[in-house]
Amino acid sequence: MMRILVVVFALLTAFAAVAQEQHDHDHDDHVSELAGFRAVHAWARATGSNSALIFMELENGSAAPVTISGGESTMAASARLVGFALKNGREVWQDIPGVPIKPGHALHLEPHGLALLLGGLSTQLKEGDELKARLHTSLGDLDLHVEIEGANATHHSHAGHSH
Amino acid sequence: MIALWENLPALTQDILFTLLLLSPSFVVGVFVLHGYAPWPLVRAILWRFRGSSTLFVLLIAISVGMGIGLLAQERGLRRGTAHAADKFDLVVSAPGSEMTVMMASVFLKPSDMPLLDGETYNAIANHENVSIAAPLAFGDSYGTASVIGTTAQFARYLADDHIEGRMWQSANEALAGALVPLAVGDSFTPAHGHGDSAEEEAHEGADLVVVGRLAPTGTPWDRAILVPVEMVWTVHGLGTGHDPQHRDQIGPPFDPQTFPGTPAVVVRSEALWANYALRSEFTRDRETMAFFPGAVLAQLYQVLGDVRQVMSIMAVVTQVLVAAAVLLGLFIISRLFHRQIALLRALGAPARFVFSVVWSFGATLLVAGSALGLLVGFGSAAVLSKVVTARTDIFVTAPLGMSELHLLAGFVSITLLLSLLPAAIVLRQPVVPGLRA
Amino acid sequence: MGLPLTISGLSVSSKRGRLLLSVPDLDMPAGSLVGIEGASGAGKSTLLYALAGLQEAKGSIRWGDQDLLALNAGERARFRANRIGMIFQDFLLFEELDAGENAALTALFRPRRERATLRAKAAERLDFLGLGGETRDRNVVSLSGGERQRVAIARAMAAEAPVLLADEPTASLDRAAADRLIEDLVNLTRSSGTTLIAVSHDQTLISRMDRVLTIRDGAIVADRKAAR
Known part of the structure; x- marks a missing residue:
């Protein structure tokens, strides 16, 4: 009887561990981290044009200020850090050389705010796909797993979850 | 090709696009008029029906002017409200x-x-x-x-x-x-x-x-x-x-x-x-x-952008309808000069020449109406801007922009193509009753 | 020089199938002056317009060696432009244009290289008809009926067409103007050898023709040759 209970307990623990691992794996898709500096919920809209904006939430959990300055992607010719502005009633994206983030602070790259602008995309972005990109930071490059959302999305489909 | 286009300056793109929109008119014009000199007859017909012609030109001018004036106004309002938010980062x-x-x-x-x-x-x-x-x-x-x-x-x-x-x-x-x-x-x-x-x-x-x-x-x-x-x-x-x-x-x-x-x-x-x-x-x-505030306005403009598209389409549809009514009027007028048409055909004028006379008559009214419409649009946008500025204190100017020119170019092309129709119908009228009327 | 006319088996029917005109055989030598008379609605004008290729008809209408009815619409138009001049009862001038422009009207749809020649010829015709000088630049509305019809003759003969078809050319004119016009018409066609076919009620005009056809109920019932 005792043996059976032990086996059942062991099995349950194993299942739980596997399940936990599975969940952690899911998290890897939404979170990337570099020495405490994290990028969460990177996403972009599905598009057929040759440019796209990548949005994300950045959290500086390290002990020093971190500056982000741009990025790169194997699927795009360029990846610039840009900020939204309204000029003469038209939406424009102006180049931002770099934004420092203090320790313990967060920075949101979001629609009508900051974004990473991909230029010269080599493929169409389809909803549900994932795009690989890297964010240039003063700590080094941070890998991004960019979730492709609908063409009219305004946020990441997991936004609001805490990781 | 696309890369080449995207490297052109915006103004060049706009001008080229305008010309592209007008190109069907040019092609039709060349095809219809090539080798003939219908203008003395077109002038004669315009002069004979100067009352109706003036009325048609005014109708076209007002419908075109209202359409492009409204669109220019919408952009002016967008610019004005955006400008109001400029200092509010x-x-x-x-x-x-x-x-x-x-x-x-x-x-x-x-x-x-x-x-x-x-x-x-x-x-x-x-x-x-x-x-x-x-x-x-x-x-x-x-x-x-x-x-x-x-x-x-x-x-x-x-x-x-x-x-x-x-x-x-x-x-x-x-x-x-x-x-x-x-x-x-x-x-x-x-x-x-x-x-x-x-x-x-x-x-x-x-x-x-x-x-x-x-x-x-x-x-x-x-x-x-x-x-x-x-x-x-x-x-x-x-x-x-x-x-x-x-x-x-x-x-x-x-x-x-x-x-x-x-x-x-x-x-x-x-x-x-x-x-x-x-x-x-x-x-x-x-x-x-x-x-x-700029982002809030941008979101608002996105909604308005859809409205603008609907407005553009409605403006074009209205203008085309007015133009169609005018062309119907032309067709009715052309019955008034069917004797002259019959005469030309009796004298051995080729069908295309007769066609070119009728088409050129309609084209003259449409082009004159569109050109005058540009002025009406300019004027109505200026007046509307003054009214909006006075009522809201948001300084609105509504100069006509390239998109209005594109709209106008598209309108001219569509209607010049449409006016081939009455011209073709006139050709089908029998000659002999026209000569003996 | 004029063109000879040979008609065989010509019939013209209305859209509903009623026979309007039937001419089994008719010949006219080049340069003849032929009058067509008959009551209203007898078929005179139908014959005249058939000769211009303006009526749908069966049979053959041969001008010289060209069968008009074998040509398509475009070819008939070209044939009319080069071979047939026409004048009408009420002149059919463009009232907004001057006499010279009306006489040279067909230059507008001729190849560019022929336009100057045609304009010169039209001016020459106007001179001959007494409408030269400043009259040529006058708006046709300011001209008398007789003058207007002479402008129409100049227009019809500017291209030196070998055939002239006239539909009641004197019906809108007073006697004096009609007499003057008949004189001009006969002189011009005779001197140039043009074939003239005139539908008319005007006995003065009819009496100046070489030959007179009488039409009744769509058929030629009399064919008189003038005793000359």
């Missing part, structure tokens, strides 16, 4: 509707809003990247002018430091916006509230002197009277926002304990990136909300 308020806060701060249409307390204000004002953090105090008026309490720094920033007279130095001095009917040296007593419900006597004794006038900004702020925020707080019995030792101080820093609260703080930062960082910084659940 970032606004921080208590959480709520961004639209409500924007209407209050940018367009001076305040409604009841929760207040930010002194500690929050100080956190914003003392932030290392913030160069201006202006509190706003609404609620009073003088005549049609809103009386708004704020800081001297913000008043200077708003007018790009162009102030006729001088900056206020005490709590009972004021700056008048460019459109306020008060001169430097005039004094007034603000009323509590706005319009008919304003209580004239509420602030009895609070006499203010205008010491300066702000340069025109083309925004609703031109019709505002700016006063030290301490003065608004004081007349409402809320204190001065300063501790008792500094009770006569004007402007920041404010004492967080006695700060009466502000519905919104207009934030400006010298560094371009800092606005974006500050927005993240001051977006805090249940505490503060930070937003770019």
Whole structure:
């Protein structure tokens, strides 16, 4: 009887561990981290044009200020850090050389705010796909797993979850 | 090819696109007119039916003019409202509707809003990247002018430091916006509230002197009277926002304990990136909300953008319908000159020549109507702009843009193609009855 | 020089199938002046317009060696432009244009290289008809009926067409103007050898023709040759 209970307990623990691992794996898709500096919920809209904006939430959990300055992607010719502005009633994206983030602070790259602008995309972005990109930071490059959302999305489909 | 197109300057692209839209007309024109000289006859027919021709040209001109005038106006309004928000990089308020806060701060249409307390204000004002953090105090008026309490720094920033007279130095001095009917040296007593419900006597004794006038900004702020925020707080019995030792101080820093609260703080930062960082910084659940008025307007324009497309389509459809009615009219007129048509055919004129005469007649009316429509559009947009500017104080100019030219070019092409139809029908009319009528 | 006419088995029917005109055989030598008379609705004008290729018809209408009815619409138009001049009872001028422009009207749809020649020829015709000089630049509205019809003759003969078809050319004119016009018409066609076929009630005109056909109920019932 005792043996059976032990086996059942062991099995349950194993299942739980596997399940936990599975969940952690899911998290890897939404979170990337570099020495405490994290990028969460990177996403972009599905598009057929040759440019796209990548949005994300950045959290500086390290002990020093971190500056982000741009990025790169194997699927795009360029990846610039840009900020939204309204000029003469038209939406424009102006180049931002770099934004420092203090320790313990967060920075949101979001629609009508900051974004990473991909230029010269080599493929169409389809909803549900994932795009690989890297964010240039003063700590080094941070890998991004960019979730492709609908063409009219305004946020990441997991936004609001805490990781 | 696409890469080549994208490398062209925008103006070149626009001109090329206009020509592309017009190209069907050119092609049709060349095909129809090649080798013939129909103009003396077209002139003769135009002159004979000058009354109807003028009427048709006017009809086309009005429909075209209204269409492009409205579209130009829509863009002008977009530009004007965007310009009104230019000085408002970032606004921080208590959480709520961004639209409500924007209407209050940018367009001076305040409604009841929760207040930010002194500690929050100080956190914003003392932030290392913030160069201006202006509190706003609404609620009073003088005549049609809103009386708004704020800081001297913000008043200077708003007018790009162009102030006729001088900056206020005490709590009972004021700056008048460019459109306020008060001169430097005039004094007034603000009323509590706005319009008919304003209580004239509420602030009895609070006499203010205008010491300066702000340069025109083309925004609703031109019709505002700016006063030290301490003065608004004081007349409402809320204190001065300063501790008792500094009770006569004007402007920041404010004492967080006695700060009466502000519905919104207009934030400006010298560094371009800092606005974006500050927005993240001051977006805090249940505490503060930070937003770019430009972004709120952009979202609004996206909705309006769809409306604009619908409007464009409706404008084109209306114009084409008017043009179709005109062409039907042309067809009826062409029955009036069917004797001349029959004569030409009896004299051995090729079908294409007769066709070119009828088509050129219609084309002349359409092109003349469109050209005149451009003027009507220009005029109607200018008049509408004046009306909107007068009613909202948002400075709106609506010069005709390339998109209106594109619309017009498309219209000309479609209708010139459509006018092939009556020309073809005229050719099918029998000759002999025409000769003997 | 004029063109000879040979008609065989010509019939013209209305859209509903009623026979309007039937001419089994008719020959006219080049340069003849032929009058066509008959009551209203007898088929005179139907014959005239059939000869211009303006009526749908069966059979053959041969001008020289060209069968008009074998040509398509475009070819008939070209044939009319080069070979047939026409004048009408009420002139059919463009009232907004001057006499010279009306006489040279067909230049507008001719190849560019022929336009100057045609304009010169039209001016020459106007001169001959007494409408030269400043009259040529006058708006046709200011001209008398007789003058207007002479402008129409100049227009019809500007291209030196070998055939001239006239539909009641004097019916809108007073006697004096009609007499003058008949004189001009006969002189011009005779001197140039043009074949003239004129539908008319005007006995003065009819009496100047080489041959007179009488039409009744769509058939030629009399064919008189003038005794000359």
